[in-house]
Amino acid sequence: MLDWVDGRPAQTLPIKDRGLAYGDGLFETIAVKDGRPRFLARHLARLFDGCARLAIPCDQALLRDELQAFCAALGDGVAKLILTRGDGQRGYAPAIPSTPRRILQGSVFPAYPPGNAEQGVRLFPCQTRLAEQPRLAGLKHLNRLEQVLARSEWQDGEHAEGLMRDLSGRVVEGVFSNLFLAKGGVLLTPELSRCGVAGVMRAELLEQAVQQGISVQERDIAYAELLDADEVFLCNSLYGIWPVRALGARDWPVGPLTRKLRDIIRDLDC
Amino acid sequence: MLDWVDGRPAQTLPIKDRGLAYGDGLFETIAVKDGRPRFLARHLARLFDGCARLAIPCDQALLRDELQAFCAALGDGVAKLILTRGDGQRGYAPAIPSTPRRILQGSVFPAYPPGNAEQGVRLFPCQTRLAEQPRLAGLKHLNRLEQVLARSEWQDGEHAEGLMRDLSGRVVEGVFSNLFLAKGGVLLTPELSRCGVAGVMRAELLEQAVQQGISVQERDIAYAELLDADEVFLCNSLYGIWPVRALGARDWPVGPLTRKLRDIIRDLDC
Incomplete structure (x- = not known):
């Protein structure tokens, strides 16, 4: 399936990402139909609220554009967006400024009974x-x-x-x-x-x-x-x-x- | 610095790892002196207790041997061991059986005042x-x-x-x-x-x-x-x-x- 990391096709991320180290990030699981994310405004609103509450800097326009491009490429299925605080050194203190990482994973729509x-x-x-x-x-x-x-x-x-x-x-x-x-x-x-x-x-x-x-x-x-x-x-x-x-x-x-x-x-x- | 994933030098892991998706894993941060992990028995005991409580299967002998080999290669510094439940598909249900992933990251010893x-x-x-x-x-x-x-x-x-x-x-x-x-x-x-x-x-x-x-x-x-x-x-x-x-x-x-x-x-x- 389709997978992007920071806007480019990729299936791996650095082991020093704080999403792995501390679960330091957010995600959205989005239904995609005919190349379009359903309930896009609501998903983005929750994600941006999460970024504000966790003080994860976020380029909202970039995220929106990239998610839409991903969904257009996916066609139909599920897009999972993970936004982490990005790479960290040892210790809980976030780098200032942080450079968040965007991970998009595509999958087929689940076959619910x-x-x-x-x-x-x-x-x-x-x-x-x-x-x-x-x-x-x-x-x-x-x-x-x-x-x-x-x-x-x-x-x-x-x-x-x-x-x-x-x-x-x-x-x-x-x-x-x-x-x-x-x-x-x-x-x-x-x-x-x-x-x-x-x-x-x-x-x-x-x-x-x-x-x-x-x-x-x-x-x-x-x-x-x-x-x-x-x-x-x-x-x-x-x-x-x-x-x-x-x-x-x-x-x-x-x-x-x-x-x-x-x-x-x-x-x-x- | 030294980094291993599943026993081999590597600095990336798959984006489908459940450690990233859900924080589904454990870690230990271990002082390393003259190539040996300090308080090894206590670190391993806590890790194995965590594996039992989270039902993460764990090859104890392999983990111990690999950690010791990593520390020998590191010499002096800090070894961070992350053990995740391994790769997942969409959804919270763990694969049965799971194949956990071992991540070892070396760093210099922190310069505390x-x-x-x-x-x-x-x-x-x-x-x-x-x-x-x-x-x-x-x-x-x-x-x-x-x-x-x-x-x-x-x-x-x-x-x-x-x-x-x-x-x-x-x-x-x-x-x-x-x-x-x-x-x-x-x-x-x-x-x-x-x-x-x-x-x-x-x-x-x-x-x-x-x-x-x-x-x-x-x-x-x-x-x-x-x-x-x-x-x-x-x-x-x-x-x-x-x-x-x-x-x-x-x-x-x-x-x-x-x-x-x-x-x-x-x-x-x-």
Whole structure:
């Protein structure tokens, strides 16, 4: 597949890159259709926000142009963009100024079972909890050992995703998805100021729901409240929406709010 | 300088390595003297413990032999060993089985000011807090954004290290050191079951103190208790012991327990 490092075809990077040494960087995983990155503005906004919060200098125009050129060359599939703080010497102190490194990796679009979006998925209740770190909450940074541990908890094909809670037991997200629930016609999703990744599809759905006149709340959600929900669904920018049909002994139908939003997202031209 | 990847001279690695993608790996920073790694057994024990906890398969004999050969070739300086889970495809699920990657980087020994070990250092009170994550606590893994943020808080040459607390305000460690204090003749160091790195020199000092008949406690330490200490010092496996002479408005003398342990570590032949 297609791979670029700093704008040129390459499949390696220096071992002194701080992305390797410390996970000192950010990434975006972007659906590419007909040579165009989907939800480009949202992906770039999150990436630039991450750069600002981690003080990684970033040439926004260069990144945007390069990503678009990469996607045009890729055609259809998934573009993963990793932006690291660049090379480092020994020690945690960043070089001032840093010279960030841009890594683009192309892959084919994942072959998700069609039933995931139609009949919904079974959610695995992960034991691995998310730590609370407000300085990193919301960002899609390269420190992802919690997700690696959580995703290692199940190997069966029965569970398409895992539920992650924080150390206090609050519901936060899936391992590679955000999570919504509906209760009494209100759409709820965990607020992400302590931990979690503020996903691009989550942001799109929050906006779409408001446009549809659906009442939306971002707030803390207890596990009991999740179990008590009328509908539950997952989302990310690759697969759109997957209804959750089961978590342990609890099961749900594919509810009307879930279907409505799933179909809106499916028909979006962006 | 000398750099090896999987036992051969190399300065690059594949961009699909999971160490880059997720910080999915471990590292050790090892002092090398006359071609031999110092505290080898302790470094390897921590690394192997990390492999077990992260389920990274590890050929212990190969790693030991390769590290020793690398240090023999390096002579004097610092050997940094990074062990990643190896290459990955898209997604958090590790390949089963994984083929870990071994990266060895040589550098010259850092030129620490001699005054650090003699008169002590000034400690910067970092605002960045450590998140509590028992699954990763104690390990020297590659998810180190908290240390990057903390070390970015000061650029002056006045502060040689920074103090890190957890989100509840407990004293945990330095950015690249462990921390001890002495009070009423008792040696205290934070216990590290929620966060922090269980350093090789920390382990060595705990053992040395017991051998010297010094009473030792590993337990939670409040910030007020640190300020109330008779002596405070930092340690790591490169520089040994640095007394702390100041933190904000508080200052300390270089106390008798600190001097005793500093001299013992200095004279160790290992």
